[in-house]
Amino acid sequence: MRAPKSVAIALAPLFASLTAAGAQLALPVGPVPVTLQTLFVLLSGMVLGGKLGALSQALYLFLGLIGLPVFAGGRAGPWVLTGPTGGYLLGFIAGAYVTGRLAEGGSSLGRLVVSGAAGTAVVYMLGVAQLAYWLQGDFNKAVVVGVVPFLPGDALKVATAALIARKVKARLKRLAERGWSL
Amino acid sequence: MSRVFDIFRFRQKKTPLHSLDPRAKFAILLALSAASLAFSDPFSLSLLLLVEVILLKIAKSLSELISSLRGLTSIMILIFILNYLTLPSGRLYTSIAMSLRFLSLATAFSVFFLTTTPDELSTALEVSGVPREYTMMFTMSLRFVPSLARDLQTVSDALRARGLELERGGLRERLRNYTYLLVPLLVYELRRSLMVAEALEARGFGAVRKVEPFYELRFRAKDYLTLALSCCALLIIALLHLTKVYSVFTSELARIIP
Numbered sequence: 409m410r411a412p413k414s415v416a417i418a419l420a421p422l423f424a425s426l427t428a429a430g431a432q433l434a435l436p437v438g439p440v441p442v443t444l445q446t447l448f449v450l451l452s453g454m455v456l457g458g459k460l461g462a463l464s465q466a467l468y469l470f471l472g473l474i475g476l477p478v479f480a481g482g483r484a485g486p487w488v489l490t491g492p493t494g495g496y497l498l499g500f501i502a503g504a505y506v507t508g509r510l511a512e513g514g515s516s517l518g519r520l521v522v523s524g525a526a527g528t529a530v531v532y533m534l535g536v537a538q539l540a541y542w543l544q545g546d547f548n549k550a551v552v553v554g555v556v557p558f559l560p561g562d563a564l565k566v567a568t569a570a571l572i573a574r575k576v577k578a579r580l581k582r583l584a585e586r587g588w589s590l
Numbered sequence: 591m592s593r594v595f596d597i598f599r600f601r602q603k604k605t606p607l608h609s610l611d612p613r614a615k616f617a618i619l620l621a622l623s624a625a626s627l628a629f630s631d632p633f634s635l636s637l638l639l640l641v642e643v644i645l646l647k648i649a650k651s652l653s654e655l656i657s658s659l660r661g662l663t664s665i666m667i668l669i670f671i672l673n674y675l676t677l678p679s680g681r682l683y684t685s686i687a688m689s690l691r692f693l694s695l696a697t698a699f700s701v702f703f704l705t706t707t708p709d710e711l712s713t714a715l716e717v718s719g720v721p722r723e724y725t726m727m728f729t730m731s732l733r734f735v736p737s738l739a740r741d742l743q744t745v746s747d748a749l750r751a752r753g754l755e756l757e758r759g760g761l762r763e764r765l766r767n768y769t770y771l772l773v774p775l776l777v778y779e780l781r782r783s784l785m786v787a788e789a790l791e792a793r794g795f796g797a798v799r800k801v802e803p804f805y806e807l808r809f810r811a812k813d814y815l816t817l818a819l820s821c822c823a824l825l826i827i828a829l830l831h832l833t834k835v836y837s838v839f840t841s842e843l844a845r846i847i848p
Contacts, residue, residue, distance in 0.1 A: 413723070413796050418787040421727050422779055425734035429742055433768070444768065451776075467731050474703065474711075478735065485699060486623075487692065564765050572769060576776055583784065 416460055423452035423464035424471065427500070428478035442561035443480050446531060447569050449500045450524045453507030454573035455580065461504035469497055495538025496554075499531035506530045515577045520570035528562050600707050606812070607649040608705045612714035614813040615702055617820035618645070622698035624824055626691050628831045631840045632683070635690040642697040651704045655697065666692055683844055708732050713805045722801060730786070738779065745775045 430444035453461035472478045472488060479488050479497065489497055507527030511520055532555055540550035602608075607615070625638050646652045666689040673685040712725040746756055749770060756767050790796075809817075830836045 412787070412791070414787040414790040415784065417723055417727055417790065417795075418730070418783040419780075421731035421734050422738075422783045424727075424731045425738045426776075426779070428735050429738050463727075467727055470728065471731055471735070474699075476732075476735065485696065487695060564762065568765055568769055572772055572776065575773060576780065579777065580780070 416456075419456055420460055420464040420467060423448060423456060423461070424467035427452070427465065427468045428471065428476075431478060431480045434480075442558060442565075444565070445480065445500070446503070446528060446562065447565045449504050449531065450507050450527055450566065450569035451573055451576075453504040453509075453527055454511045454520055454523065454569060455576050456508060457512050458505045458508030461508035462501050465500040465504045469501065472497070492539050492542040493535070496531055496535035498538070499534035502534060503527040503531035511573070515574055517570055517574060520573055521566060524566035524569050528566060601651065601654070601704060602707075603650050603705075605649045605705070607645065607701075610705070610816060611807055611809055611813040612706050612710045613718070613807070614809070614816040614820075615706055616714070617817050619698055619702040621820040621823040621827070622701065623695055625827050626694040626698060628827050629836075630684075630687050630691070631843050632686045632690055633843060635687060635694055639690065639694050639697065642694060642701060645701050646697070646704070649701065649705050651700075654704060655700065662693060662696060680844055709805060710807075713803045713807055716803050717807055741778060742771075742775060745778070746771055748774075 427445055427448040430446075430448040433444040434442065449465060452464045455461075456464060468478065469489065473486055480493075488494060504527065507523045510523030510526055513519060536547070536550045536554050539554045540547045543549050543553075622638070622642060626635065629635055629638065643652065643655070646655055669692050670685045670689045673688045674681050677684055708729060712729045715728065716722060716725045749756065754767060754770060756764075756771065758764070759767070
């Protein structure tokens with residue numbers, strides 16, 4: 409998506425605040441609540457592209473870092489980022505970037521699903537690494553606690569993100585053709 | 591839980607701390623958080639907490655800390671239990687220290703955010719060399735979060751009025767319900783973002799490379815004094831941490847407390 413600077417500047421904060429809203433929307437799946445955060449992480453990459461998507465997630469982390477209650481469960485502060493689940497949050501930046509770079513090539517449903525799956529995998533990699541560090545380096549336990557319970561939810565989230573992104577991208581494309589006027 | 595964040599929300603008051611330059615206050619924050627990370631014994635951390643309480647007292651914001659103390663204590667108890675169960679030795683000592691460290695870190699941040707407006711913060715970022723686009727995005731996200739929460743409520747009310755039960759059904763059904771919620775919400779928010787973009791263009795955003803900040807920041811004598819004091823504190827903390835003095839002190843303490 410080639411957009412003028414002003415459009416890019418208005419869209420990155422939007423996705424930062426969408427991820428913040430997603431942290432408060434939880435689906436009760438099994439023992440752990442699954443939030444819609446990663447849905448918006450994937451969407452930010454798919455809609456904004458790699459660089460801007462990563463920027464929007466960095467903005468989200470910055471909001472939480474300075475004390476706004478934007479992380480899951482209304483938490484905030486630097487200790488959330490350094491805590492056991494902080495790796496997932498740092499993974500949002502990398503995940504949005506990877507998803508965005510892969511989705512920049514086109515907007516077929518298959519391509520969006522693959523890019524979303526790759527982005528989710530990146531979020532998991534960073535998340536599990538930090539979780540394992542907090543569990544005294546017990547990598548297997550980290551995978552059991554931090555990946556397995558979330559897999560079904562994430563599969564659905566990737567599919568949903570791809571469906572939504574296709575619609576939104578088509579709309580943005582029409583807007584771009586009209587020169588970004590409403 | 592929401593009470594916890596009262597200690598991070600800015601409140602307009604007339605105190606010496608409120609009128610300090612945000613960069614000087616940032617130096618205080620840096621010194622306080624460095625101290626809470628460098629010290630790891632209950633005694634020093636209590637002393638640090640006392641300093642922070644005095645600072646909040648100067649800022650006339652002690653009542654905010656007290657009102658959010660209940661939420662903070664629940665997190666402190668959680669940290670205490672987690673440490674107590676996982677540590678091999680010196681459990682009581684370290685567990686108390688870790689919960690105190692959390693409280694002093696939270697209080698350090700509250701000293702900064704209770705007394706600094708978001709506008710001051712973004713101006714300070716801009717003056718410190720952060721590009722204008724980034725500070726712009728920062729202030730815009732600050733404003734987007736509450737309005738997005740409101741729009742989310744509007745769209746879900748509209749769906750409920752049409753008979754859709756968002757909170758019902760299994761995972762798949764619920765996720766489908768969320769697409770009904772999210773597509774209109776996203777389109778609505780994208781439209782508004784593009785309006786903001788148009789407003790930026792209309793005001794000639796990006797036309798001039800160097801823009802004077804709206805608020806003027808000026809370093810006065812008391813700001814220099816604060817900065818100097820914070821730097822001294824940082825230096826002392828670093829010296830205590832690097833030299834053997836502090837580790838001898840903590841090992842003595844650890845012998846007394848189990």
